[in-house]
Amino acid sequence: MRKLIFLIVTLPLLVKAQPQYKSQVWSPDQGDGTYINPVINADYSDPDVCVGPSGEDYYMTASSFNCVPGLPILHSKDLVNWEIIGYALKSLYTGDAELEQHFSTPQHGNGVWAPSIRYHNGEYYIYWGDPDFGVYMVKTKDPAGEWEYPVCVIKGQGYIDTTPLWDDDGRCYLVNGWANSRSKFASVLTVRELSADGTKAIGQPVIVFDGNGTENRTCEGPKFYKRDGWFWIMCPAGGVPTGFQLAMRSKSPYGPYEHKIVLAQGKTNINGPHQGGWVHTKYGEDWFLHFQDKEAYGRVVHLNPVDWSTGWPIMGKKGEPVTTWQKPKSSSSVVVNPVENDEFNTPTIGKQWQWHANYDEKFGVPTAFGTFRIYTYKLSQNWKNFWEVPNLLLQKTPADAFTVTTKIRMTSKADGQFGGLIMMGLDYSALVVRRMGQTFQLVQMTCKAADKGIPQTEEIITTLKPTAVDKIDYKPGIHEDIYLRLKVNDSKVSFSYSQNGKQFTDCGQTFQMKEGKWIGAKFGYIAAESDPKCDRGWVDADWIRVTK
Numbered sequence: 001m002r003k004l005i006f007l008i009v010t011l012p013l014l015v016k017a018q019p020q021y022k023s024q025v026w027s028p029d030q031g032d033g034t035y036i037n038p039v040i041n042a043d044y045s046d047p048d049v050c051v052g053p054s055g056e057d058y059y060m061t062a063s064s065f066n067c068v069p070g071l072p073i074l075h076s077k078d079l080v081n082w083e084i085i086g087y088a089l090k091s092l093y094t095g096d097a098e099l100e101q102h103f104s105t106p107q108h109g110n111g112v113w114a115p116s117i118r119y120h121n122g123e124y125y126i127y128w129g130d131p132d133f134g135v136y137m138v139k140t141k142d143p144a145g146e147w148e149y150p151v152c153v154i155k156g157q158g159y160i161d162t163t164p165l166w167d168d169d170g171r172c173y174l175v176n177g178w179a180n181s182r183s184k185f186a187s188v189l190t191v192r193e194l195s196a197d198g199t200k201a202i203g204q205p206v207i208v209f210d211g212n213g214t215e216n217r218t219c220e221g222p223k224f225y226k227r228d229g230w231f232w233i234m235c236p237a238g239g240v241p242t243g244f245q246l247a248m249r250s251k252s253p254y255g256p257y258e259h260k261i262v263l264a265q266g267k268t269n270i271n272g273p274h275q276g277g278w279v280h281t282k283y284g285e286d287w288f289l290h291f292q293d294k295e296a297y298g299r300v301v302h303l304n305p306v307d308w309s310t311g312w313p314i315m316g317k318k319g320e321p322v323t324t325w326q327k328p329k330s331s332s333s334v335v336v337n338p339v340e341n342d343e344f345n346t347p348t349i350g351k352q353w354q355w356h357a358n359y360d361e362k363f364g365v366p367t368a369f370g371t372f373r374i375y376t377y378k379l380s381q382n383w384k385n386f387w388e389v390p391n392l393l394l395q396k397t398p399a400d401a402f403t404v405t406t407k408i409r410m411t412s413k414a415d416g417q418f419g420g421l422i423m424m425g426l427d428y429s430a431l432v433v434r435r436m437g438q439t440f441q442l443v444q445m446t447c448k449a450a451d452k453g454i455p456q457t458e459e460i461i462t463t464l465k466p467t468a469v470d471k472i473d474y475k476p477g478i479h480e481d482i483y484l485r486l487k488v489n490d491s492k493v494s495f496s497y498s499q500n501g502k503q504f505t506d507c508g509q510t511f512q513m514k515e516g517k518w519i520g521a522k523f524g525y526i527a528a529e530s531d532p533k534c535d536r537g538w539v540d541a542d543w544i545r546v547t548k
Contacts, residue, residue: 020083023337024547025399028080029327031335035080035303036324037270039289042338042396043298043520044072046114046161046221048277049079049289052143053119055282056331059143060289060301061088061117061126065518066107067354067394068092071115071126073143077332079279079287079303084338084351088126088138088147091358095149099133106356106390108451109517113179114221114275116163125198127153129160131179137164137198153194154201158183164198165224165231165253172198173253175208175233177220187211189222189233191253208255209248211237216246216259221275224253233257234313236274241293245274247313260312263288263304266320270302273321278306278313283329288315296425296491296513297397298520303328340398340546344372350395353524357390364391364527364538371409371540376417376529378536384455385428385447386526392424394524397513398546401489404523407501407542409467410440410480417537418443419527421484423493426451427514430526431495431507433464433480435537440464440480442497444508451517461507464499475535486523488513 026041044062051058058079064070069087076082092103092111103111115128125139126147135154140147153174161177172194180186188210193203211219215238222235230249238244245263250256263273276290286306291299304316305325316322342350347366355363364374377391386392410419412435420432429446441463447456470476483498493511496504513521527539 020334020336021339021341022335023340023398025340025402027335027337029335030324033327034324035327037302037304037322038292038300039080039303040074040082040301040338041297041399042300043522044074044301044396045291045299045519046275047289047291047301048116048163048223049279050117050119050124050277051279051281052124053122058279059117059124060277061115062301063114063128063518064089064112064354065109066092066103066111067356067519068103068358069354070112071128071138074338075144077334078330079289079328081332081334081336082338083336085144086351088140088143089150093133093136093150096152100358104358104360104390106388108387109519114161114177116223116277118164118166120166120198125164127162127164127174127198129162129176129179131160131182132157135159135162135174135176151199153199161221163222163224164194165226166198167226167253170196172196173224174201175222175224177222177235187217187219189219189235191255206254208250209233209235209257209259218243219246223277225278232313234262234278236272239272241272241295243272243274245288245290245315249312261319262313263290263315263319263321268320268323270321270323273302273304273316276301281328285328286313287328288313292321294520296515296521297400298515338398340395341544342372343370343543344541345370352395353393354395354522355390356392356394360390362391362536364393367540369540371542374419374525374527374539374541376419376527376537378532379528379530381530381532383530384453385450386422386424386430386445386456386528387450387453389526389528392422392524392526394422394424394522396522397488397520400491401548403485403487403547404544405483405485405547406525406544407481407483408525409540409542410435410482410537411477411540412440412479412537413475413477414529414531414534414537416531417529417534419525419537419539421486421495421523422526423486423488423511423513423521423523424526425514425516425521427512429493429495429508429511431484431486431497432526433482435478436463438466438469438478440466440478442482442507444495446509446511448514459508467499477537
């Protein structure tokens with residue numbers, strides 16, 4: 001009741017102003033003019049960055065694949081402190097009914113691959129390749145606001161990792177890589193001309209770089225730039241965890257290009273440093289944001305200085321990635337990180353959350369009671385594990401070690417309905433409460449190789465009496481109020497629970513995290529059932545907090 005009164009009094013203020021968030025588990029700003037990598041210790045794979053007209057606002061986007069909303073937009077004043085300000089895609093793909101339906105079920109690893117973000121003629125553009133459907137673009141005048149519906153620039157299969165370049169004469173060119181899984185060839189980059197407004201191809205593709213049969217195999221993820229009369233393509237090669245960053249230059253967008261390795265692991269412990277975006281600041285500095293593959297944690301974001309004194313963009317410290325460095329020059333000293341906690345006290349949930357497929361209101365909705373409600377998903381009759389569940393409400397892991405605690409109420413209208421906390425990937429483990437008769441069971445549900453259709457296993461931990469029972473209802477429900485917790489350390493997950501929020505009891509088996517399909521493992525909420533006829537149950541999430 002106290003939370004409800006607080007909501008009624010403060011809701012208008014909460015909607016208008018949200019405080020800047022500082023993480024308890026990872027903040028790269030050292031407070032002494034230096035930073036530590038990664039600047040975002042979360043899975044923002046294939047990051048790209050641009051600077052707005054003020055020269056003080058940097059915007060980043062990253063691959064989002066099948067997760068919705070898609071194309072996260074992050075903002076920074078100094079390239080070190082980042083916050084999530086929104087998404088460019090509400091769904092995949094708004095305006096195309098057939099594709100919206102296609103992405104209404106989980107399409108793991110498909111969808112939005114390696115986007116690029118650019119500012120041109122007063123508007124922000126994002127281009128990406130969907131390997132199954134073609135090259136897409138969205139644009140806006142305000143990256144924190146609404147983005148227009150996506151436009152299909154090139155229809156077809158195999159196109160990935162696309163970047164536009166508007167030349168000084170107004171002509172527009174596009175570079176892209178190719179997905180071997182669809183085109184049956186890879187390790188080549190092609191350039192073609194687009195219309196001046198960037199909405200359609202008007203030229204034929206030309207292969208400008210071929211890494212086949214060389215150390216530059218798996219060249220992909222190209223970014224296109226112009227500097228001092230040279231056309232530059234910067235791209236990764238050599239594989240994801242083992243690769244390096246190439247820079248190549250030519251006096252023509254169509255090449256030929258000479259190339260050089262400008263960033264590699266060397267003697268550091270930062271593997272595969274590559275694929276990202278170069279930015280030149282108003283203070284005359286040059287920086288490169290890129291990812292490092294950390295397996296179960298996903299591909300996290302690093303920041304490295306860039307030295308052009310040799311005529312080539314040598315990154316890091318003499319071509320090797322840095323762990324700590326002086327922060328970029330900036331007029332801002334604000335420390336802020338991507339949000340992790342959510343009190344569920346406003347009509348919109350935190351910007352960290354994504355579903356595993358296009359959103360349906362039957363997945364879940366905010367309430368006026370200071371909770372977010374997730375309805376039980378109706379599993380198919382022959383279900384084996386949660387790989388098919390679209391209403392997983394998940395967020396990225398924020399650090400190598402952290403603790404997640406949530407307070408929930410499970411409301412069940414029928415036997416077998418369950419809900420709780422999950423760490424999801426190719427393998428997953430969840431701690432849930434499940435109705436059995438007039439009681440609840442606390443159950444750990446675990447699956448290895450979920451993507452292969454392997455059935456999950458279950459361990460019943462204890463039986464719980466309902467904390468409340470409906471007395472007046474045509475289909476009375478029973479309720480379980482409980483605190484669930486997961487701890488992560490060295491990519492291992494342990495669970496515990498509490499009925500009073502003070503004393504927690506360890507339970508279940510330790511779980512080894514596993515990345516998802518092209519994404520890191522993610523944690524959040526699961527609610528499901530296998531009875532196709534009964535009324536849905538639900539989980540009311542009161543709050544979720546990430547701590548050390």
